[in-house]
Structure formats: C-alpha cells, structure tokens
Amino acid sequence: MSEAAESITSGLRTLAQFGATPAGIDRRLFSPADYAARELYVAWARADGRTVTQDRAGNVFARRTGRSDQAPIVTGSHLDTVPTGGPYDGAYGAAAGLWALRELDSADVETEFPLEAVAWAGEEGSRFPLGCLGSSAFAGLNDLASIEALRDDDGVSFAEARDGASGLLRGVPLRDDTRAPSAYVELHIEQGPVLEHRGIRLGNVTAIAGQRRYDVEITGESGHAGTVPMALRRDALAAAAEIVLALETEASAHEGVVLTVGRLVVEPNQTNVIPGRVTFRIDARSIDETLLTRVGERVVDHARHVAAKRGVAARIEQIERRAAVAMDPHMREALSEAFAGLGERALDIPSGAGHDAMCVAAVAPVAMIFVPSAAGRSHVGDEYTSPAELDLGVEALARALVAIDRRLAKALPSRS
C-alpha cells in the first residue's frame, strides 16, 4: 500500500471508531461521536496549518489561502452517518478534502483562489428531519431560525443540541461569512454497483437524480383464508404484488430510471386472513426530469389499472418531489482534465442518491467525483472501497481543485 493510501485508510479507520456499534457506525449530528469526529477533523486541519472556523449550522471549514481573496473553491462532504452506517459514506469525502489540500502543500502548488475543505453537518437527516441540513443552511435553502426549531425524536431542538455539550466545537471560532463559494466539488463513494460492474475506478457525475415518492394504499376485502373461493376474493396483497411487478417492468423499459418499492405493510398480516389492506411507498428516480414526470404518471396509471381490474380501491399520493440537479458543464470538463492527467478513464455516471452538492448547487457551480463501492453496498457497516481506490479519489480531487482553479482564474479580470 502506498504511503498516501495508508494514511487515508488509517485516518478513516480512526474516524470509524466514533459511533462504532456491532451493526455499523451510528454517528448522528451533535452526538458525542459526531463531536469527536469533528474535533479530530479540526486537529488534522490545524496540524496542516489550516485556519479553521465553524458556522451556526455546525459546518466546519478549513481554509488554505490562495493568491487572491476571491470566494473560495470548496470541497468536502459530511461526517454524520445513518444509524447503521459505514466508514466511507460522507467521512471519506470530508477527510479527502483535508488530504487533497495536504497533497497540494507537498507538491508546493499555489492556487489563485483560496481553497476550503468543509465537513457538512447532518447530511443524512438521521437526527433532525431535514436531509443535507448543513449544506442547506449554508446555501440559504432553509433559514437558520427554521432549522433551529427542528426537533429530534426525543423532542430536543436543533438549537438545544447545537448549544449543548456535543454541539458546536469548543475553541473553534464562529464565522458569519455568507459569501457563496466560487465553486464546489465533492468526492463520495458511489453507493451503487455500477463502477465496480464496469471495471472503472472514477465517476464524473452528470447529475443528481430527481426523485418522486408516492404513498399507495390498496383496500380490498379481508376474509378467512380457507372459506373464500379464489374467484370471490379482493386480495389487497395480490393487487399490490401486481403493481410491484408492473413498476419493475416500467422502470426496466427506460434507461436511467429506477423504481423501488422498499416499504410495504400488509394488514392484518395473519397467515389465515386474506389481506384486506396493503400500504406501500414507491420511490422513483431519474436525472431526466421530463422522463421522471412521465414515469410518475405511468406509476399512477398502473396502480389505478390494477385496482380497477381487481375491484380493490387504490389511493395514491405523491408525497415528495425533488428536482434533478445537473452538475456544471465547465466543472465537469475540469474534472475530465484532472482524470486525464492521472491517465485514468472515468465514467459519466448519474447519482441516484442525494448529496450536499445538490444544495450547494443553488449558490455555486458544482461537480462530484465517485469512487467504487464494493457490490454497491451502502448505508451498512460493511460498505467497502479499496485503499487504492480511496487513494486514487484523493489524488483525483487534488488535481480537480487545481484544474478548477486554473479555469476560474482565466476568467478573472486581469489584475495588471
């Protein structure tokens, strides 16, 4: 293992201690484990000579000065996890920001723009009911007062948690800088199997998929499993099963669309009772908004058609809608240059998962780099990316930051 790869691997292993449980890593926002992770992040940054600040949403920034005082080029990801998370989702991109800046130090690379590594607060939405909490506050998509009022399952508000013992870091200055970054680039594990499947080690993300979620309730007629002939049944589960398969077929017919029924509940759920009611959720994603809207209409059609045919009632309601966010074309070109400089082939790949980049895109041009996830495992304790891939990602990120800096610098008015 190269020295760099070893350093990254060992850093991530240390981070993974914070919140370790038998089922995975539980490092929710403003927990003691999350505090410790942020504290370690700060220690690493300061050891590298960075100026560290934090904002009132809990985001932590580590600054490397540039030749100019332009708004910084920012890179990072989040340090929080889902309740049974893995060691790389978020933590890798956050730590990689620091490692990339360190790489530029070693190579004596100066940039025109200041560079900032960031550790975003609460991306997973696992404690307070808002995903991408920190980046959303940073980008002004949610105002701080509304975020401060959010409560966790125990009734503790964001403001109370933030101002408590595991909240804002002691000894780190607060900043009220609201200047939009000049650019943002995020490195993340793919969380899917595509790179591995294609044998390609880097992804240049095209867009973050738009998402629709639907809540479906099928009401048939419950009855005794032994006494109601097949022809007289109105079985809610059989209807739901037919819809599940229709959705699978529908999604498979469109490149770049995924439809998932991840949650399904049968009532009364007894072996000897024909199901009278089934509720389920449909999750639909695509980076193509027009296609997603059309598929969404087909989803509703399928549910209504099956219900009508089987004499059951279907209530279907769209409960969530998130627009697709395209990565910035110029940023993506800068990434391509950086990957080419490494002699590494990259795959243009959509992101099916949401990321902080999605929120930052509201105020800056953004891009994302993916590295492979073994077997696509995600949000589980044994998610895995090899040390060599982790190392490659950091190297690619460092080069991407330089390429972005060069491009943006060219566009600056001449200072002569």
Add this chain to the structure above:
Amino acid sequence: MSEAAESITSGLRTLAQFGATPAGIDRRLFSPADYAARELYVAWARADGRTVTQDRAGNVFARRTGRSDQAPIVTGSHLDTVPTGGPYDGAYGAAAGLWALRELDSADVETEFPLEAVAWAGEEGSRFPLGCLGSSAFAGLNDLASIEALRDDDGVSFAEARDGASGLLRGVPLRDDTRAPSAYVELHIEQGPVLEHRGIRLGNVTAIAGQRRYDVEITGESGHAGTVPMALRRDALAAAAEIVLALETEASAHEGVVLTVGRLVVEPNQTNVIPGRVTFRIDARSIDETLLTRVGERVVDHARHVAAKRGVAARIEQIERRAAVAMDPHMREALSEAFAGLGERALDIPSGAGHDAMCVAAVAPVAMIFVPSAAGRSHVGDEYTSPAELDLGVEALARALVAIDRRLAKALPSRS
C-alpha cells in the same frame, strides 16, 4: 320476526355482551367473559330441564334423555372467540344445540338415543396454543396431561386457569364419561361468501379441508433505492410479488383449492432501500388430499423457479399439515332428508375453516350444517347472519337430530 327467530337472536345478543369490546368480542377460554357465557349456557339448559355436566377440559354438556341408554347423539359448537370475534362464530352452534332440543320438547318428539348439546372449550386456540382444544381432548387426540401443561402468553398454564376463578363452573358436576358419541352434528356459520353468493340458505358440508402451511424466506440483496440500476438488482420483494401472483394463478386453475399469502414481512422495509429479505407464509387448503399434495409441490416449484430466475435464494419449509376430514355419508343423507322436510334446498359445500367436528370425527360419524355469512365476513365484530337464517338453521338442526336418531335406531339390534 317469528317467535323462535326472536328468541335465538335475543339469546345470541345476550351472549355477545360477554367480552364485548369496540373491536369485536374477546372471549378467550377461561376468561371472566368465557365463564359468564358458559354460566348462561348452563342456566338456559337447566331451565329446559337438561342434566348438565362438565369435563376436565372445560367442555359443558346438556343432556336430554332418550328411550335407550345408547351413547348420545351430540350437537354443539364452541363458546370462545378470537380476540376480535363476532357474535355467531361458535356461539350460534352452541346455543342452537339447546334451542334444537327445546324445539323437540315443544313438538313432543322422543328419540331412541339420548341427545346431548355441547359447548366445546377453546376451539379458536386464541389463549392456549391448541385449536379445537376441548373437542380434541374429548376425542382423545391430545391427552389431558399434555393439555394441562399448555401455557398462555402470560405463562399461565391450562391447569391453573381451569382451576382458577374463571375456570370450571361452580355448581356443575364433573363427569368422567369417555364413551364416544353415537354421532355428532355441528351447526355453524359458513364464514365464507359462497352460500350468500349462490342464494342458498343451508349448506350440507362435504368435508373439512386439509391444510398445508409453508414458511418462505426470500433473500436477495439490499441496496440503495437510487443507486442500483434495475438490471443489477436482486430485489426480494419483486421476487415475492412474482411468487404471490403465481400462487394466485395456480389456485385459480384448480376447482376447490385456495392458496393465500396472508402474512408477508419486508426487510429492512425502508422507502429508500431495495428489499433484501422478504418472509411470507403460504396457506393452502382443499378437501381433495391428492390435489392438495400436488398443489403443494407446485407451490415449492413456483418459489424455486422464480428465485432461480431472479438470482435470489428461496428457503421454503412446510410448517403445518392437516389432513382433510370427510363428513360421514350416512349422516349427510340424514341431513338431506331433514332439509327436504323443510322444503329447503341445500348446497353441498366444503368447509375451508377447521371446526370441532374435525376432531370429533376421530371417534364418531360427523356432519355439519352451514348457514350464510353476510359477505363472508368472519372473525370480525360485524360478522352477520340474518335472524331468519339463524332460525332456519336451528329448525334444520332439530330435524337433522331426529333423522339421525331414526337412522341409527334402525341399525340397532331388535330389543324384542
């Protein structure tokens, strides 16, 4: 409403008070409500001049003497209910036994054989883990010692409950008579929609269906709903859905077979996670044992075929097997005569549900009479059979007892 219908309806309404809850009737064995129901049963029987006894399983017998001292012709059903039961399942057939004997009193009908009405204990298996508990003990299918050791969910044993305040009735003599009945006939609501659907008010049961139960576990691969393309998924729910539909098609292809997936659980059951594991139960019933065995093999084939095609693992295990029980042909003929005497058309109908008659069949020839269930509703608070149909059922039962008595008497050696 006729006087008889009014009397039955009002009697059942009074019984329905015992254990009434907003969700239905909760009258589990040896609960205070169950004690009260048995106590009322005894009061009714004694008011009619019956000799009342109980056995150590909690069964209560009300005897009307015959000309001879042969083993009695027995009729009845159970007084216990599921936790959210209705007013007719069991209670109707139990009370109807008393009403039928009263009808014979009014008509001054003597029988050769003694007649006994019985209220079986714990048919539903809702407190102690044994269905048809009382009739099973009566028929010697389970010995008393093993029944006494059964424990409810609170750890209370059958023996403790039986010997407690809501157990055996105070003031009712114990009997240790283990003589098998000469015959047994049970009146019950259909618990299915067939009679209503066919517009026929009486059913002459052909057989009680055999049953197979299977436990199925599908293991696919869990993954992020946004990041795994459709072609790379091994979705356990999609596989289960395909099996559910295959079973529906399979059952519909065979007259008299029902297949039900009543219980299905998805894991991890989160909107944004592709299901990695689905477990479900299959309930298969038919009165044709050969067909049931063949369909059972097809069930296993379907599960294996779908699993292989989709690259998921399927574990399928038969967890229950109950043989079909045919009603006695001579008894069924006696029922036909009785129905004809009423000028009433009857339907030959299988029973998909289990009944005490199934256990008594081990020691005596048995038959069953069904009356309609509105919309086939069963095991719910609003199960319904009209007063006229309830009345007709009692009338049919009274005539059936006489017809059975006449047939059996003819077969007796001449006493001259």
